Amino acid sequence: MATAVRTTEQHSADTAVADGAPAVRIDHVHKVFGRPGSAQAVLDDITLDVRPGEFVCLLGASGCGKSTLLNLVAGLDRPTAGTITVPGGGRPALMFQEHALFPWLTAGKNIELALRLRGVPRAERRPEAERLLSLVRLDGSYGKRVHELSGGMRQRVALARALAQDSNVLLMDEPFAALDAITRDVLHGELTRIWAETGVSVLFVTHNVREAVRLAERVVLLTSRPGRVAREWAVDIPQPRRIEDAAVAELSIEITEELRGEIRRHGQH
Amino acid sequence: MASTETVPADKKGSAGAQDLAGLEAGLDALDAVQVRRTPFTQVLVKKVLPPVSAVLLVLVVWQLAVLAGFAPETKLPAPRAVGSSFMTLWNEGQLLDIIWTSVERGLLGFLAAVAIGTPVGLVVARVPFVRSAIGPILSGLQSLPSVAWVPAAVIWLGITDSAMYAVILLGAVPSIANGLISGIDQVPPLYLRAGRTLGASGVSGARHILLPAALPGYLAGLKQGWAFSWRSLMAAELIASSPDLGTGLGRYLENMREGSDMPGIFLGIILILVVGIAIDLLIFSPLERRVLRTRGLVSRSQ
């Protein structure tokens, strides 16, 4: 099983695909917060490409700038230096750590709002919303209010709403962090199935190493303060994987060691 | 069909997938929120009984105080006397006229206050310059009793309906605007960011995200705005007297005072209170409860 894992130590810029444009290109991005006097460099020279249809997990300690990076890719904020391009055009879909569903709308209407803002004609919205709900296995929840749904169901509606944007790129910011292990496991299954069905490119942020290895084709480890790409691993374990698979555990241990080393380095000065 | 699994080649994987689907159904069943309506009798016991008992208690204490002779009849009339003033007014056919004169004025003034206060609130909340300029004045105005405007309004506009409306507006516009401002301020930034990733910005952002998200605060402002409208109007009617104005509840109360008719004065106070409460109970409370309930901010049993 040891051969199922291939690690690459190179900087991610070198691994950029030659054939065709990437789905997301993050090119020498810097982000500094605060005024010149008390500036805090959060991201330092991040270069990362996501290939079309690729599933990339971004891993890093708390506060290392993962959310900041996703916000930049989503266009909610601007990089201090460097460029981010989404060659497929359009706005990437972003799924927040909290479900971010609108409580004044039902589950179905939340999805329809995304469709409406995308310009889908009125008559097509309802059937499309129903289709997306059944994609996340929530048939029959169209009329449910957000507070009537459980945490796991809310995250699935949020996923359906993100998919309603019909973007080539899906950004996910620790979407399952607040869920219990079994629900998270179920949603991992759903997400890999939907990813395989839709061919969307996914940039998935997490600080859970096992989750990253369970889901990703490629795991990218960020350092903290400032955030840099430390190392990346290609995950060659075939899907469907289970979080308890031996190969998943093995690679997780290796990555965790590396992550610990990263964190320890901070204690030394 | 979305419900069909992507069936993996080996049997073990497929069993695993079915396992997962079963697990998922189980989790959903466990998570499902039971929604049921409270039975009618329970509503009666929980919501109607307490206020009715309170009113009865007040009547009993009042009657006892009269019987004990705490104060002469000219200062503390018996509930019966107030009741017969009510019947007289009713039989003369004046009661509804008096109530309607005030309610019509109050509601019209209130609607005008909504029409003015809403755009003012929006602009103050969203334009920093305007906010620094008139934000403090707007919240300061809220603590100025609008009855203080009556003398000025009467001199500017004469003893007319316009003066009444001016006083209502000065009382209600600031609280409606402030309600909307605090509603907008309290919108979680997450909703705005979520809206932006969905493509809602500018006007469509205001329409689809900002205003619906601010609705609970806005409704609270409307409710308070109504209370202020009603209060201001009563004060204005008490002070300003002219045959052109007709007789509203405030005027009726003042007429009774001039005639030293104590049961009439009590009746006037009670009617003003009842109308204020009734409008709140019939219009604002259901609206507010509905909005809060659909957002899961109050439980159904409340």
Ligand SMILES: Nc1ncnc2c1ncn2[C@@H]1O[C@H](COP(=O)(O)OP(=O)(O)OP(=O)(O)O)[C@@H](O)[C@H]1O
């Ligand atoms: N708007 C902001 N202004 C100033 N500093 C900020 C801002 N947003 C984030 N930061 C800082 O940037 C750093 C990275 O924050 P970020 O939210 O991106 O971390 P994260 O990797 O997502 O952490 P977590 O795993 O806990 O979610 C933190 O130190 C934070 O204090």
Ligand SMILES: [Mg+2]
């Ligand atoms: Mg984060």
